[in-house]
């Protein structure tokens with residue numbers, strides 16, 4: 481396939497509404513009627529909703545019950561104008577954010593350690609991770625005069641750590657994981673240098689969902705006097721409840737003395753609307769390195785806890801509302817249902833001889849095939865409406881099980897379609913191709929040669945009107 485043809489196909493996939501609904505290269509001369517606009521947006525939303533509502537998508541929408549969504553929307557609409565940058569105008573948002581941080585911290589071991597656990601609300605897991613890495617860089621510069629800061633992370637750690645290293649001029653040392661897909665403790669230790677400022681582990685990592693040996697890793701970090709960040713963006717709001725339900729959950733939070741920071745996404749299994757996450761630190765001193773303050777700008781003295789300036793207070797209100805409406809019992813029940821559906825799905829995959837589950841996961845189930853092209857299987861699943869996350873090195877796909885998959889019959893339909901997809905690929909060996917998965921896209925793309933440039937071009941396409 482040539483590049484032009486791929487571009488054409490991608491254009492069609494990314495821009496299905498082109499030529500179909502009104503589009504604007506520049507502002508309309510006269511504003512459109514509000515009712516027409518609402519009708520148009522409602523139509524597009526209704527076209528997109530059935531797929532994720534029915535539980536065909538991996539991750540993405542973690543709760544999704546209509547009454548929960550309506551509740552979130554109501555709360556957001558009550559505070560859609562709020563901006564916590566103006567602390568005196570919207571003290572309610574300050575209250576909500578302080579309590580989001582405190583509730584999240586107490587779920588993750590605050591109160592079970594001598595130290596105070598503090599943090600801030602951010603816009604998402606990536607920002608939580610970016611901020612934590614910047615914090616360690618600045619802490620190490622100030623307290624140890626380290627100017628070439630290094631991060632040591634397992635190869636499975638989220639790409640946001642890579643992004644942090646690039647943005648903040650740090651060096652990321654990626655250490656291959658063991659055959660069980662967990663961080664290799666010995667290799668992680670061996671990767672430390674005098675410039676290492678933080679070691680990273682995930683509970684669990686996005687790709688294969690296998691929790692790293694945080695207890696051993698964080699102890700090594702503690703002995704070396706460096707930071708340890710547990711990335712619990714994905715697991716933070718589900719693992720504490722899985723543990724209470726008796727599932728085997730290794731320790732990963734602030735109960736471990738070496739864990740000095742954590743990221744935990746309210747907008748995933750916290751069931752809040754998209755756009756919030758929490759970054760936590762052991763002690764105020766570390767959090768001070770995250771803050772931005774400027775005292776001599778002519779616009780006035782400026783202080784801001786995170787990367788953005790103005791922030792959507794309505795999203796913090798909605799996140800607070802999600803937390804207090806779920807409560808301990810709500811999160812426990814959600815975890816119980818999700819883990820039960822995940823067990824059904826794991827057992828089902830294990831009965832398909834052509835497939836192999838990677839490691840021993842809890843609720844993010846990665847699998848591959850030793851004799852068939854797993855990406856071809858994933859493509860057949862896509863044609864049946866399913867959206868699996870494509871993984872690479874090694875080739876695999878995963879399903880992140882959410883409340884959507886706990887609906888009646890979803891797990892069974894997934895397994896039936898998966899079995900069918902395996903049969904299809906088996907009887908069509910020509911379907912095996914050199915396809916590459918792109919994070920957040922359903923279809924695998926044929927990528928050869930200048931992949932980096934191609935992906936930049938892909939983002940250009942996204943911003944074409």
Ligand SMILES: *Cc1c(COP(=O)(O)O)cnc(C)c1O
Nearest residue numbers: 604605606638684685686713714
């Ligand atoms: C989702 C995720 C992130 C990044 O979060 P965003 O909200 O997409 O920015 C980081 N780490 C893990 C383990 C995740 O699952």
